Amino acid sequence: MYAVRLWSVRHAKGLNRLYHAFEWVIRRLHPLCARIGYDRLERPVAAVEKPIKEFLFDCRMCGQCVLSETGMSCPMNCPKALRNGPCGGVRADGGCEVEPEMRCVWVAAWEGAQRMGTEPTLALQAPVDHSLLGRSSWLRVVRALGQEAQPVADEGRKGATVPR
Amino acid sequence: MSQDEGEVREDLFGYASPGPPPPGYSSHGWLEHLLRSGVFAVTAELNPPDSADPYEVYERAAVLAEVVDAINATDASGANVHMSSVGICALLTRDDLAPVLQVSCRDRNRIAIQGDVLGAAAMGVCNVLCLTGDGVGVGDQPEAKPVFDLDCMSLLSTIRMMRDEGRFLSGRPLTEPPKVFLGAAANPFVPPYDFRPLRLAKKIEAGAQFVQTNYCFDLPILKDYMARVRDLGLDETCFILVGVGPLASARAARWIRSRVPGIHIPDAVVERLERAGDPRLEGKKLCIELIQEIREMPGVAGVHIMAYRQEEMVADIVAESGVLEGRTEAQIGLAGLRRQQARKRRTMLEILGRRFRRTEDRDS
Incomplete structure:
Protein backbone atom coordinates (compact mmCIF):
# COMPACT_ATOMS: atom_id res chain seq x y z
CA MET A 1 0.00 0.00 0.00
CA TYR A 2 1.44 3.34 -1.05
CA ALA A 3 0.55 5.21 2.18
CA VAL A 4 2.11 2.49 4.34
CA ARG A 5 5.18 2.46 2.14
CA LEU A 6 5.66 6.17 2.76
CA TRP A 7 5.12 5.59 6.50
CA SER A 8 7.82 2.92 6.43
CA VAL A 9 10.31 5.34 4.91
CA ARG A 10 9.39 7.94 7.52
CA HIS A 11 10.07 5.35 10.20
CA ALA A 12 13.13 3.92 8.53
CA LYS A 13 15.24 4.25 11.64
CA GLY A 14 12.89 2.25 13.86
CA LEU A 15 12.25 -0.37 11.20
CA ASN A 16 15.96 -0.77 10.65
CA ARG A 17 16.50 -1.35 14.36
CA LEU A 18 13.65 -3.83 14.36
CA TYR A 19 15.15 -5.62 11.40
CA HIS A 20 18.53 -5.91 13.07
CA ALA A 21 16.91 -7.45 16.13
CA PHE A 22 15.01 -9.80 13.83
CA GLU A 23 18.19 -10.68 11.99
CA TRP A 24 19.91 -11.43 15.31
CA VAL A 25 17.17 -13.96 16.04
CA ILE A 26 16.91 -15.58 12.62
CA ARG A 27 20.62 -16.08 12.11
CA ARG A 28 20.49 -18.42 15.08
CA LEU A 29 17.94 -20.55 13.23
CA HIS A 30 20.49 -21.71 10.68
CA PRO A 31 21.17 -25.15 12.23
CA LEU A 32 17.45 -25.79 12.51
CA CYS A 33 16.74 -24.62 8.97
CA ALA A 34 19.62 -26.70 7.66
CA ARG A 35 18.23 -29.77 9.40
CA ILE A 36 14.74 -29.25 8.00
CA GLY A 37 16.20 -28.38 4.61
CA TYR A 38 16.21 -24.92 3.05
CA ASP A 39 14.40 -26.11 -0.04
CA ARG A 40 11.56 -27.51 2.01
CA LEU A 41 11.27 -24.25 3.96
CA GLU A 42 11.29 -22.04 0.89
CA ARG A 43 7.58 -21.98 0.17
CA PRO A 44 6.17 -21.64 3.69
CA VAL A 45 8.67 -18.94 4.67
CA ALA A 46 8.08 -17.01 1.45
CA ALA A 47 4.35 -17.26 2.11
CA VAL A 48 4.82 -15.54 5.49
CA GLU A 49 7.39 -13.03 4.25
CA LYS A 50 5.38 -11.90 1.27
CA PRO A 51 2.27 -10.41 2.94
CA ILE A 52 4.31 -8.70 5.68
CA LYS A 53 6.73 -7.02 3.30
CA GLU A 54 4.04 -6.35 0.75
CA PHE A 55 2.07 -4.47 3.38
CA LEU A 56 5.01 -2.49 4.70
CA PHE A 57 7.06 -1.81 1.58
CA ASP A 58 5.02 -2.84 -1.48
CA CYS A 59 7.60 -5.62 -1.72
CA ARG A 60 7.84 -7.38 -5.07
CA MET A 61 9.58 -10.48 -3.69
CA CYS A 62 12.70 -10.05 -5.77
CA GLY A 63 14.37 -12.47 -3.39
CA GLN A 64 17.42 -10.26 -2.85
CA CYS A 65 16.32 -7.61 -0.40
CA VAL A 66 18.34 -4.39 -0.06
CA LEU A 67 15.87 -2.41 2.09
CA SER A 68 18.29 -1.77 4.94
CA GLU A 69 20.66 -0.14 2.47
CA THR A 70 18.03 1.97 0.71
CA GLY A 71 16.41 3.75 3.64
CA MET A 72 13.54 1.22 3.72
CA SER A 73 12.37 2.34 0.30
CA CYS A 74 12.07 -0.71 -1.94
CA PRO A 75 13.92 -0.04 -5.23
CA MET A 76 11.84 -2.68 -7.01
CA ASN A 77 8.97 -0.20 -6.94
CA CYS A 78 10.95 1.91 -9.36
CA PRO A 79 9.33 1.39 -12.78
CA LYS A 80 12.84 0.94 -14.15
CA ALA A 81 13.79 -1.41 -11.30
CA LEU A 82 16.84 0.72 -10.59
CA ARG A 83 18.91 -0.68 -7.75
CA ASN A 84 21.80 1.74 -8.07
CA GLY A 85 20.24 5.14 -7.50
CA PRO A 86 17.81 7.51 -9.20
CA CYS A 87 17.61 7.95 -12.94
CA GLY A 88 17.88 11.33 -14.64
CA GLY A 89 14.13 11.65 -15.08
CA VAL A 90 13.14 12.59 -11.54
CA ARG A 91 10.68 15.49 -11.58
CA ALA A 92 11.39 18.80 -9.87
CA ASP A 93 8.89 17.94 -7.12
CA GLY A 94 10.59 14.58 -6.51
CA GLY A 95 7.95 12.70 -8.50
CA CYS A 96 8.71 9.64 -10.57
CA GLU A 97 9.33 10.12 -14.29
CA VAL A 98 7.09 7.23 -15.29
CA GLU A 99 4.39 7.54 -12.60
CA PRO A 100 4.35 11.25 -11.68
CA GLU A 101 1.90 10.79 -8.80
CA MET A 102 4.38 8.46 -7.09
CA ARG A 103 7.36 9.82 -5.18
CA CYS A 104 10.65 8.65 -6.71
CA VAL A 105 11.73 5.64 -4.65
CA TRP A 106 15.28 6.94 -4.65
CA VAL A 107 14.29 10.39 -3.45
CA ALA A 108 12.52 8.52 -0.64
CA ALA A 109 15.55 6.28 -0.15
CA TRP A 110 17.77 9.31 0.25
CA GLU A 111 15.50 10.70 2.96
CA GLY A 112 15.02 7.35 4.66
CA ALA A 113 18.74 6.70 4.72
CA GLN A 114 19.37 10.07 6.29
CA ARG A 115 16.89 9.18 9.03
CA MET A 116 18.76 5.94 9.53
CA GLY A 117 21.96 7.96 9.80
CA THR A 118 23.48 6.27 6.75
CA GLU A 119 23.77 7.10 3.10
CA PRO A 120 21.92 5.08 0.51
CA THR A 121 24.24 2.33 -0.52
CA LEU A 122 27.04 3.44 -2.76
CA ALA A 123 28.21 -0.12 -3.18
CA LEU A 124 27.50 -1.34 -6.66
CA GLN A 125 24.44 -3.59 -6.71
CA ALA A 126 24.61 -6.52 -9.06
CA PRO A 127 21.84 -6.82 -11.62
CA VAL A 128 18.70 -8.50 -10.31
CA ASP A 129 18.97 -12.27 -10.38
CA HIS A 130 15.65 -13.14 -11.98
CA SER A 131 15.94 -16.77 -10.93
CA LEU A 132 15.35 -15.64 -7.34
CA LEU A 133 12.00 -13.92 -8.00
CA GLY A 134 9.36 -15.00 -5.51
CA ARG A 135 11.85 -16.62 -3.17
CA SER A 136 12.44 -15.69 0.46
CA SER A 137 15.09 -13.10 1.24
CA TRP A 138 14.97 -13.96 4.92
CA LEU A 139 15.98 -17.55 4.28
CA ARG A 140 18.82 -16.35 2.10
CA VAL A 141 20.02 -14.15 4.95
CA VAL A 142 19.78 -16.98 7.48
CA ARG A 143 21.68 -19.25 5.18
CA ALA A 144 24.37 -16.72 4.29
CA LEU A 145 24.96 -15.61 7.87
CA GLY A 146 24.78 -19.17 9.15
CA GLN A 147 27.29 -20.42 6.64
CA GLU A 148 29.55 -17.52 7.49
CA ALA A 149 29.40 -18.52 11.17
CA GLN A 150 30.02 -22.22 10.63
CA PRO A 151 31.41 -22.81 7.17
CA VAL A 152 33.02 -26.18 7.84
CA ALA A 153 29.99 -27.88 9.35
CA ASP A 154 27.95 -26.66 6.44
CA GLU A 155 30.22 -27.92 3.69
CA GLY A 156 29.56 -31.50 4.63
CA ARG A 157 25.86 -31.02 4.94
CA LYS A 158 25.65 -29.20 1.64
CA GLY A 159 27.27 -32.10 -0.11
CA ALA A 160 24.74 -34.45 1.40
CA THR A 161 21.62 -32.53 0.50
CA VAL A 162 22.34 -30.93 -2.85
CA PRO A 163 21.32 -33.69 -5.29
CA ARG A 164 17.59 -33.85 -5.65
CA MET B 1 45.59 10.08 -15.96
CA SER B 2 48.14 10.04 -18.73
CA GLN B 3 48.59 13.25 -20.65
CA ASP B 4 50.49 13.53 -23.83
CA GLU B 5 51.42 16.34 -26.12
CA GLY B 6 48.67 18.00 -28.11
CA GLU B 7 49.76 16.66 -31.48
CA VAL B 8 47.98 13.79 -33.15
CA ARG B 9 49.56 10.41 -32.69
CA GLU B 10 48.68 8.04 -35.45
CA ASP B 11 49.08 4.88 -33.45
CA LEU B 12 46.53 5.93 -30.87
CA PHE B 13 43.34 5.96 -32.79
CA GLY B 14 41.63 4.25 -35.63
CA TYR B 15 38.93 1.70 -35.57
CA ALA B 16 39.57 -1.90 -34.70
CA SER B 17 43.25 -1.15 -34.63
CA PRO B 18 45.14 -4.34 -34.06
CA GLY B 19 46.84 -4.93 -30.76
CA PRO B 20 46.11 -3.51 -27.35
CA PRO B 21 45.55 0.23 -26.87
CA PRO B 22 48.57 2.26 -25.74
CA PRO B 23 49.35 2.30 -22.00
CA GLY B 24 46.85 4.38 -20.07
CA TYR B 25 44.25 4.05 -22.82
CA SER B 26 41.20 1.80 -23.01
CA SER B 27 40.47 2.21 -26.69
CA HIS B 28 41.95 3.30 -29.97
CA GLY B 29 39.31 5.99 -30.10
CA TRP B 30 39.69 9.53 -31.34
CA LEU B 31 37.56 10.91 -28.52
CA GLU B 32 39.61 9.27 -25.80
CA HIS B 33 42.78 10.46 -27.50
CA LEU B 34 41.64 14.09 -27.63
CA LEU B 35 40.34 14.10 -24.06
CA ARG B 36 43.51 12.59 -22.68
CA SER B 37 45.51 15.15 -24.66
CA GLY B 38 43.71 17.85 -22.71
CA VAL B 39 41.71 19.16 -25.66
CA PHE B 40 38.31 20.65 -24.81
CA ALA B 41 36.13 18.14 -26.65
CA VAL B 42 32.97 18.70 -28.65
CA THR B 43 30.56 15.85 -29.26
CA ALA B 44 27.12 15.96 -30.82
CA GLU B 45 24.06 13.86 -31.09
CA LEU B 46 22.79 12.51 -34.40
CA ASN B 47 19.04 12.35 -34.67
CA PRO B 48 18.35 8.90 -36.06
CA PRO B 49 16.09 8.69 -39.11
CA ASP B 50 12.80 6.82 -39.31
CA SER B 51 14.05 5.25 -42.46
CA ALA B 52 16.03 2.36 -43.91
CA ASP B 53 17.97 4.73 -46.15
CA PRO B 54 21.64 4.93 -45.14
CA TYR B 55 22.05 8.28 -46.88
CA GLU B 56 19.75 9.92 -44.38
CA VAL B 57 22.31 8.96 -41.73
CA TYR B 58 25.28 10.07 -43.83
CA GLU B 59 23.68 13.42 -44.65
CA ARG B 60 23.12 14.22 -40.99
CA ALA B 61 26.55 12.90 -40.03
CA ALA B 62 28.31 14.94 -42.71
CA VAL B 63 27.15 18.19 -41.14
CA LEU B 64 28.41 17.14 -37.74
CA ALA B 65 31.66 15.55 -38.88
CA GLU B 66 33.08 18.94 -39.88
CA VAL B 67 33.18 20.22 -36.33
CA VAL B 68 32.78 17.50 -33.72
CA ASP B 69 35.04 14.85 -32.19
CA ALA B 70 32.48 12.09 -31.88
CA ILE B 71 28.91 11.49 -32.97
CA ASN B 72 26.43 9.97 -30.54
CA ALA B 73 24.09 7.43 -32.09
CA THR B 74 21.05 7.54 -29.84
CA ASP B 75 19.25 4.37 -28.83
CA ALA B 76 15.52 5.00 -29.26
CA SER B 77 15.75 8.13 -27.11
CA GLY B 78 12.55 9.18 -25.43
CA ALA B 79 11.36 5.59 -26.04
CA ASN B 80 10.54 6.44 -29.66
CA VAL B 81 11.45 3.94 -32.35
CA HIS B 82 14.10 5.07 -34.82
CA MET B 83 16.94 3.41 -36.67
CA SER B 84 18.97 1.47 -34.10
CA SER B 85 22.12 2.74 -32.49
CA VAL B 86 24.10 -0.29 -33.63
CA GLY B 87 22.84 0.23 -37.18
CA ILE B 88 23.87 3.88 -37.21
CA CYS B 89 27.26 3.02 -35.72
CA ALA B 90 27.78 0.41 -38.44
CA LEU B 91 27.11 3.05 -41.09
CA LEU B 92 29.30 5.65 -39.42
CA THR B 93 32.27 3.32 -38.98
CA ARG B 94 31.99 2.40 -42.67
CA ASP B 95 32.50 6.06 -43.44
CA ASP B 96 35.35 6.36 -40.96
CA LEU B 97 33.46 8.53 -38.53
CA ALA B 98 33.86 8.11 -34.77
CA PRO B 99 30.55 7.13 -33.23
CA VAL B 100 29.49 6.80 -29.62
CA LEU B 101 27.24 3.76 -29.29
CA GLN B 102 24.42 4.60 -26.89
CA VAL B 103 23.06 1.57 -25.09
CA SER B 104 19.83 1.84 -23.17
CA CYS B 105 18.65 -0.83 -20.73
CA ARG B 106 15.00 -0.28 -21.56
CA ASP B 107 14.71 -2.47 -24.62
CA ARG B 108 17.21 -5.27 -24.31
CA ASN B 109 18.29 -7.72 -21.67
CA ARG B 110 21.83 -8.57 -20.63
CA ILE B 111 22.20 -11.28 -23.26
CA ALA B 112 21.32 -8.98 -26.16
CA ILE B 113 23.38 -6.08 -24.85
CA GLN B 114 26.61 -8.01 -24.38
CA GLY B 115 26.28 -9.37 -27.90
CA ASP B 116 25.66 -5.90 -29.30
CA VAL B 117 28.74 -4.53 -27.58
CA LEU B 118 30.91 -7.21 -29.13
CA GLY B 119 29.39 -6.61 -32.55
CA ALA B 120 29.83 -2.86 -32.28
CA ALA B 121 33.43 -3.16 -31.12
CA ALA B 122 34.14 -5.52 -34.00
CA MET B 123 32.84 -2.89 -36.42
CA GLY B 124 35.20 -0.36 -34.90
CA VAL B 125 33.08 1.41 -32.33
CA CYS B 126 35.46 2.79 -29.70
CA ASN B 127 33.01 4.57 -27.38
CA VAL B 128 30.00 3.20 -25.54
CA LEU B 129 27.60 5.35 -23.55
CA CYS B 130 25.68 3.37 -20.92
CA LEU B 131 22.18 4.58 -20.15
CA THR B 132 19.23 3.36 -18.17
CA GLY B 133 16.80 4.85 -20.68
CA ASP B 134 13.50 6.69 -20.45
CA GLY B 135 10.39 4.77 -19.49
CA VAL B 136 8.33 3.32 -22.36
CA GLY B 137 5.37 5.50 -21.35
CA VAL B 138 6.78 8.71 -22.84
CA GLY B 139 7.41 7.20 -26.26
CA ASP B 140 5.28 6.41 -29.27
CA GLN B 141 4.61 2.83 -28.16
CA PRO B 142 3.66 2.89 -24.49
CA GLU B 143 2.26 -0.65 -24.77
CA ALA B 144 5.78 -2.04 -25.03
CA LYS B 145 7.32 -4.19 -22.34
CA PRO B 146 9.95 -2.26 -20.38
CA VAL B 147 12.96 -4.55 -19.96
CA PHE B 148 15.36 -2.84 -17.53
CA ASP B 149 17.18 -6.11 -16.88
CA LEU B 150 20.37 -4.16 -16.17
CA ASP B 151 20.63 -0.56 -15.05
CA CYS B 152 23.27 1.91 -16.19
CA MET B 153 25.57 0.95 -13.29
CA SER B 154 25.47 -2.77 -13.87
CA LEU B 155 25.73 -2.13 -17.60
CA LEU B 156 28.92 -0.12 -17.05
CA SER B 157 30.43 -2.78 -14.83
CA THR B 158 29.40 -5.54 -17.23
CA ILE B 159 31.12 -3.92 -20.21
CA ARG B 160 34.13 -3.06 -18.08
CA MET B 161 34.34 -6.71 -17.06
CA MET B 162 34.20 -7.74 -20.72
CA ARG B 163 36.93 -5.25 -21.58
CA ASP B 164 39.31 -5.54 -18.65
CA GLU B 165 38.83 -9.14 -17.60
CA GLY B 166 37.89 -10.52 -21.00
CA ARG B 167 34.83 -12.29 -19.62
CA PHE B 168 31.06 -12.15 -20.07
CA LEU B 169 28.89 -11.47 -17.03
CA SER B 170 28.58 -15.23 -16.69
CA GLY B 171 32.34 -15.58 -16.43
CA ARG B 172 32.69 -17.23 -19.84
CA PRO B 173 35.91 -16.01 -21.48
CA LEU B 174 36.16 -13.89 -24.62
CA THR B 175 38.88 -14.46 -27.16
CA GLU B 176 39.16 -10.74 -27.88
CA PRO B 177 37.77 -8.13 -25.47
CA PRO B 178 35.93 -5.06 -26.77
CA LYS B 179 38.35 -2.14 -26.52
CA VAL B 180 35.95 0.63 -25.69
CA PHE B 181 36.03 3.95 -23.88
CA LEU B 182 33.16 3.81 -21.41
CA GLY B 183 30.74 6.63 -20.86
CA ALA B 184 27.64 7.36 -18.86
CA ALA B 185 25.04 10.07 -18.60
CA ALA B 186 24.68 12.45 -15.69
CA ASN B 187 21.86 14.78 -14.81
CA PRO B 188 22.83 17.40 -12.24
CA PHE B 189 19.62 19.32 -12.86
CA VAL B 190 17.03 17.10 -11.16
CA PRO B 191 16.50 16.01 -7.53
CA PRO B 192 17.86 14.66 -5.27
CA TYR B 193 20.54 17.30 -5.92
CA ASP B 194 22.80 16.30 -3.02
CA PHE B 195 22.88 12.76 -4.28
CA ARG B 196 23.85 13.61 -7.86
CA PRO B 197 27.63 14.05 -7.33
CA LEU B 198 27.67 10.83 -5.29
CA ARG B 199 25.87 9.11 -8.10
CA LEU B 200 28.55 10.31 -10.49
CA ALA B 201 31.16 8.89 -8.11
CA LYS B 202 29.33 5.58 -8.21
CA LYS B 203 29.20 5.61 -12.01
CA ILE B 204 32.93 6.21 -12.11
CA GLU B 205 33.43 3.35 -9.70
CA ALA B 206 31.28 1.19 -11.98
CA GLY B 207 33.50 2.03 -14.95
CA ALA B 208 32.54 5.41 -16.42
CA GLN B 209 35.50 7.19 -17.97
CA PHE B 210 33.51 10.06 -19.44
CA VAL B 211 30.06 11.45 -18.82
CA GLN B 212 27.75 13.48 -20.99
CA THR B 213 25.20 15.44 -18.98
CA ASN B 214 21.64 16.18 -19.82
CA TYR B 215 20.77 19.63 -21.27
CA CYS B 216 22.18 22.44 -19.17
CA PHE B 217 20.10 25.62 -19.11
CA ASP B 218 20.79 26.52 -15.49
CA LEU B 219 24.39 27.53 -14.83
CA PRO B 220 24.08 28.10 -11.06
CA SER B 249 11.11 28.81 -29.37
CA ALA B 250 9.42 29.50 -26.07
CA ARG B 251 6.69 27.09 -27.07
CA ALA B 252 9.21 24.35 -27.76
CA ALA B 253 10.87 25.06 -24.41
CA ARG B 254 7.58 24.70 -22.58
CA TRP B 255 6.76 21.54 -24.46
CA ILE B 256 10.15 19.99 -23.68
CA ARG B 257 9.88 21.03 -20.05
CA SER B 258 6.54 19.33 -19.60
CA ARG B 259 6.97 16.29 -21.83
CA VAL B 260 10.60 15.23 -21.92
CA PRO B 261 11.75 13.62 -18.67
CA GLY B 262 14.71 15.09 -16.82
CA ILE B 263 15.06 18.44 -18.57
CA HIS B 264 15.08 21.51 -16.39
CA ILE B 265 14.55 24.87 -18.12
CA PRO B 266 14.36 27.93 -15.84
CA ASP B 267 11.55 30.44 -16.38
CA ALA B 268 14.10 33.15 -17.20
CA VAL B 269 15.17 31.19 -20.29
CA VAL B 270 11.61 30.74 -21.50
CA GLU B 271 10.89 34.44 -20.96
CA ARG B 272 14.00 35.45 -22.86
CA LEU B 273 12.86 33.38 -25.85
CA GLU B 274 9.38 34.84 -25.56
CA ARG B 275 10.66 38.41 -25.72
CA ALA B 276 13.01 37.74 -28.64
CA GLY B 277 12.04 38.90 -32.13
CA ASP B 278 13.63 35.80 -33.67
CA PRO B 279 13.37 33.05 -31.06
CA ARG B 280 15.37 30.56 -33.13
CA LEU B 281 18.30 32.93 -33.31
CA GLU B 282 17.93 33.76 -29.63
CA GLY B 283 17.96 30.05 -28.79
CA LYS B 284 21.19 29.66 -30.71
CA LYS B 285 22.71 32.70 -29.01
CA LEU B 286 21.78 31.33 -25.63
CA CYS B 287 23.40 28.02 -26.49
CA ILE B 288 26.61 29.76 -27.58
CA GLU B 289 26.72 31.82 -24.38
CA LEU B 290 26.25 28.69 -22.32
CA ILE B 291 29.10 26.93 -24.14
CA GLN B 292 31.41 29.88 -23.53
CA GLU B 293 30.64 29.97 -19.83
CA ILE B 294 30.84 26.19 -19.47
CA ARG B 295 34.23 26.19 -21.12
CA GLU B 296 35.60 28.46 -18.41
CA MET B 297 34.33 26.23 -15.65
CA PRO B 298 37.11 24.26 -13.97
CA GLY B 299 36.75 20.50 -14.24
CA VAL B 300 34.69 20.51 -17.43
CA ALA B 301 36.34 18.55 -20.27
CA GLY B 302 33.99 19.36 -23.12
CA VAL B 303 30.50 19.98 -24.39
CA HIS B 304 27.93 17.65 -25.87
CA ILE B 305 25.61 19.38 -28.33
CA MET B 306 22.13 18.00 -28.72
CA ALA B 307 20.39 19.95 -31.47
CA TYR B 308 17.18 18.07 -31.88
CA ARG B 309 16.30 18.12 -35.59
CA GLN B 310 18.60 21.14 -36.07
CA GLU B 311 21.91 19.45 -36.94
CA GLU B 312 22.66 22.11 -39.51
CA MET B 313 22.92 24.57 -36.63
CA VAL B 314 25.71 22.67 -34.84
CA ALA B 315 28.49 23.89 -37.14
CA ASP B 316 27.44 27.52 -36.58
CA ILE B 317 27.22 27.04 -32.84
CA VAL B 318 30.68 25.49 -32.66
CA ALA B 319 32.22 28.13 -34.91
CA GLU B 320 30.62 31.11 -33.18
CA SER B 321 31.37 29.87 -29.68
CA GLY B 322 35.07 29.70 -30.54
CA VAL B 323 35.29 26.44 -28.70
CA LEU B 324 37.74 24.93 -31.19
CA GLU B 325 40.24 27.76 -30.86
CA GLY B 326 43.76 26.67 -30.09
CA ARG B 327 43.47 23.36 -31.91
CA THR B 328 45.69 22.26 -34.77
CA GLU B 329 43.97 21.68 -38.10
CA ALA B 330 44.26 17.92 -37.71
CA GLN B 331 42.34 18.15 -34.48
CA ILE B 332 39.28 19.83 -35.96
CA GLY B 333 36.35 17.66 -36.88
CA LEU B 334 36.78 14.11 -37.99
CA ALA B 335 38.70 14.90 -41.18
CA GLY B 336 42.10 13.99 -39.76
CA LEU B 337 40.65 10.81 -38.43
CA ARG B 338 39.19 9.83 -41.76
CA ARG B 339 42.54 10.21 -43.52
CA GLN B 340 44.13 7.97 -40.94
CA GLN B 341 41.44 5.35 -41.19
CA ALA B 342 42.10 4.48 -44.80
CA ARG B 343 45.71 3.66 -43.93
CA LYS B 344 44.66 1.85 -40.78
CA ARG B 345 42.21 -0.30 -42.67
CA ARG B 346 44.90 -1.45 -45.08
CA THR B 347 47.12 -2.47 -42.16
CA MET B 348 44.22 -4.27 -40.55
CA LEU B 349 43.46 -6.25 -43.69
CA GLU B 350 47.10 -7.26 -43.96
CA ILE B 351 47.12 -8.49 -40.38
CA LEU B 352 43.85 -10.32 -40.87
CA GLY B 353 45.26 -11.90 -44.01
CA ARG B 354 48.26 -13.13 -42.07
CA ARG B 355 46.01 -14.50 -39.35
CA PHE B 356 43.91 -16.40 -41.87
CA ARG B 357 46.97 -17.83 -43.52
CA ARG B 358 48.19 -18.99 -40.13
CA THR B 359 44.84 -20.65 -39.47
CA GLU B 360 44.98 -22.39 -42.83
CA ASP B 361 48.48 -23.63 -42.10
CA ARG B 362 47.33 -25.00 -38.78
CA ASP B 363 44.27 -26.67 -40.25
CA SER B 364 46.04 -28.33 -43.15
Missing part, protein backbone atom coordinates in the same frame (compact mmCIF):
# COMPACT_ATOMS: atom_id res chain seq x y z
CA ILE B 221 23.00 24.47 -10.55
CA LEU B 222 25.88 23.30 -12.73
CA LYS B 223 28.32 25.47 -10.76
CA ASP B 224 27.24 23.97 -7.45
CA TYR B 225 27.40 20.50 -8.92
CA MET B 226 30.87 21.03 -10.37
CA ALA B 227 32.12 22.49 -7.08
CA ARG B 228 31.04 19.33 -5.28
CA VAL B 229 32.45 17.19 -8.09
CA ARG B 230 35.82 18.91 -7.74
CA ASP B 231 35.74 18.49 -3.95
CA LEU B 232 35.29 14.78 -4.48
CA GLY B 233 38.09 14.82 -7.07
CA LEU B 234 35.80 13.27 -9.67
CA ASP B 235 36.89 15.58 -12.48
CA GLU B 236 40.34 14.01 -12.20
CA THR B 237 39.15 10.47 -12.79
CA CYS B 238 36.44 11.16 -15.36
CA PHE B 239 35.97 13.52 -18.30
CA ILE B 240 32.83 15.59 -17.88
CA LEU B 241 31.10 16.82 -21.03
CA VAL B 242 28.22 19.17 -20.37
CA GLY B 243 25.14 18.81 -22.54
CA VAL B 244 23.80 21.88 -24.35
CA GLY B 245 21.38 22.54 -27.15
CA PRO B 246 19.55 25.31 -28.98
CA LEU B 247 15.89 25.85 -28.12
CA ALA B 248 13.74 26.67 -31.14
